[in-house]
Amino acid sequence: WSAAPQSLVSPSAFLRRIARVDARWGDGSQQDSQEFLHSLLEALQNETNRVVGKPAYKELDGKGSEEAQAQEAELYARSWHDSVVDDIFGGLLQSTIQCQACRKQSHCFEPFLDLSIPLPASAAKGGTVSLQDCLQAFVETEKLEGGDSYKCEACKRCQPHTKRLQIYRFPRVLVLTLKRFSQKSASSSIFARFRGAAKNTAAVQLEVDALDVSPFCNPAGIRAQLGAMRANAVPVYHLIAVSHHSGSLEGGHYTAAARSAADGAWYHFNDASVRRDAKPSGSSSTAYVLFYRLVNPP
Numbered sequence: 001w002s003a004a005p006q007s008l009v010s011p012s013a014f015l016r017r018i019a020r021v022d023a024r025w026g027d028g029s030q031q032d033s034q035e036f037l038h039s040l041l042e043a044l045q046n047e048t049n050r051v052v053g054k055p056a057y058k059e060l061d062g063k064g065s066e067e068a069q070a071q072e073a074e075l076y077a078r079s080w081h082d083s084v085v086d087d088i089f090g091g092l093l094q095s096t097i098q099c100q101a102c103r104k105q106s107h108c109f110e111p112f113l114d115l116s117i118p119l120p121a122s123a124a125k126g127g128t129v130s131l132q133d134c135l136q137a138f139v140e141t142e143k144l145e146g147g148d149s150y151k152c153e154a155c156k157r158c159q160p161h162t163k164r165l166q167i168y169r170f171p172r173v174l175v176l177t178l179k180r181f182s183q184k185s186a187s188s189s190i191f192a193r194f195r196g197a198a199k200n201t202a203a204v205q206l207e208v209d210a211l212d213v214s215p216f217c218n219p220a221g222i223r224a225q226l227g228a229m230r231a232n233a234v235p236v237y238h239l240i241a242v243s244h245h246s247g248s249l250e251g252g253h254y255t256a257a258a259r260s261a262a263d264g265a266w267y268h269f270n271d272a273s274v275r276r277d278a279k280p281s282g283s284s285s286t287a288y289v290l291f292y293r294l295v296n297p298p
Helices: 012-021 033-047 066-078 084-089 121-125 131-139 190-196 219-226
Strands: 091-099 105-112 115-118 128-130 142-144 150-152 157-159 161-169 173-179 181-183 197-199 203-205 236-247 252-259 266-270 273-277 287-294
Touching (some): 066 161, 066 219, 121 131
Antiparallel strands (some): 091 105, 252 266
16 A cells, blocks of 8 residues: 555565565465464564574573573573564563472463464354453463373472463564464374364454553563553553454455554555555454554553
């Protein structure tokens, strides 16, 4: 889209350039928009990386306070990738494993550029779920028992554990992919995978103006990121774009809605058709990839 009335800009040259990096995008076949986003961000991340030379691999200590472990993990990640992509989209995800016998906790911190969040079980029963319901399902405590149990460092034996995810450091732009596709077939055949794929078309209530992600973050991470001067502040996001998928995996179609940084208006994109549109409201059964911008970044 360009500023001139009824004027379009073809992205074909851009697509050809991306296809030089990843050949999946050059043959005109149907592809997944989340996979394309990953490929694009990875290419931009490598092109704009401020790190010169490959750093030495090392095992993280994993000791000390949560804050110390998070800082160690983030500094190590930045020693590999330090780019404008990381500045905008980069966050830090925390995974906490706790032994149910001695209550000992261990933490793992992993950088992310986007998050794939599940639709809660209630979505299979019909009706509408909220985006907060999906985020809550993402951070829901998981029981690890039987064959999934861990050997506890303190107990020196396998014990039942729990696992919980939290956002430790939240990004300036938060990208959320709704996990609408699942596999019904256990076969490893590529044809069986396509035949066995199912799509969850549950309607999801999108939070447009004020998505508060603090319930899904580690409070220590919020304090570390926002600082003592903003002790009562919480990370709140505005929706700026949505990638919609209609149809099935065998034959689907993508459209998009995005807010213009130039005039603040929303626009609807459907192949070569671009038109001004109303701000998204209500729920959507086609929303797939959501882009949120932090309202007051630190």
